[in-house]
Amino acid sequence: MQRRIKAMHLFTISYYSKSRLLFLGKKLTKEIRLILDSCNRNNPLANITGTMIFNDHYFVQIMEGDRTLVSTMFSRIIQDPRHSDVVILNAGTIKERSFRDWSAAFAGHSEVIDQIYLKYSPIIGFLPQRMEAESLTMLMIDLSKSEARIAHSAITAPPRIVVHSQSESMNPPR
Numbered sequence: 021m022q023r024r025i026k027a028m029h030l031f032t033i034s035y036y037s038k039s040r041l042l043f044l045g046k047k048l049t050k051e052i053r054l055i056l057d058s059c060n061r062n063n064p065l066a067n068i069t070g071t072m073i074f075n076d077h078y079f080v081q082i083m084e085g086d087r088t089l090v091s092t093m094f095s096r097i098i099q100d101p102r103h104s105d106v107v108i109l110n111a112g113t114i115k116e117r118s119f120r121d122w123s124a125a126f127a128g129h130s131e132v133i134d135q136i137y138l139k140y141s142p143i144i145g146f147l148p149q150r151m152e153a154e155s156l157t158m159l160m161i162d163l164s165k166s167e168a169r170i171a172h173s174a175i176t177a178p179p180r181i182v183v184h185s186q187s188e189s190m191n192p193p194r
């Protein structure tokens with residue numbers, strides 16, 4: 021009898037959402053660290069690559085991996101009370117991954133980061149609702165490779181948490 025091999029359907033989904041962390045009166049640095057802990061723990065196990073970019077007001081995330089695993093993760097994330105108003109930017113089958121690992125970056129300001137914003141938008145800053153999905157994706161790829169990157173987790177290595185001190189210098193909650 022011929023054995024049927026279950027093919028992996030490579031899939032991507034990206035979205036942006038409004039952060040509720042300030043509204044909930046949460047300590048931003050601590051909550052972000054908890055979210056990154058979850059990402060670093062679960063994404064490599066599910067072989068989910070991609071990136072999450074955030075600031076005080078927004079989260080934007082790209083996930084890629086097995087269609088079922090990405091969908092399951094996305095369903096879990098959208099129920100998380102730490103954000104709201106999830107808007108899907110893109111979803112569909114892909115031929116290959118754009119990311120080799122999973123990472124996160126803080127959309128703050130520096131000379132280098134501001135130059136990256138200007139490549140994709142006339143405005144210096146991170147306003148996902150004002151950007152085309154494609155520009156936003158390119159911006160995220162650039163930010164995830166830049167000094168804005170604060171955490172990453174290699175998919176081939178055991179999950180680990182790397183949060184550099186830059187996350188400590190995030191704008192304090194107002």
Ligand SMILES: Cc1cc2nc3c(=O)[nH]c(=O)nc-3n(C[C@H](O)[C@H](O)[C@H](O)COP(=O)(O)O)c2cc1C
Pocket residue numbers: 037055057058059061062063072079081093096097098100102103
């Ligand atoms: C904007 C946002 C993005 C998130 N992204 C992920 C993610 O990529 N992977 C993940 O495991 N959890 C993510 N989470 C956290 C999940 O909603 C959930 O709390 C977590 O997966 C629970 O798993 P744990 O019990 O292992 O922490 C995210 C949460 C928020 C608010």
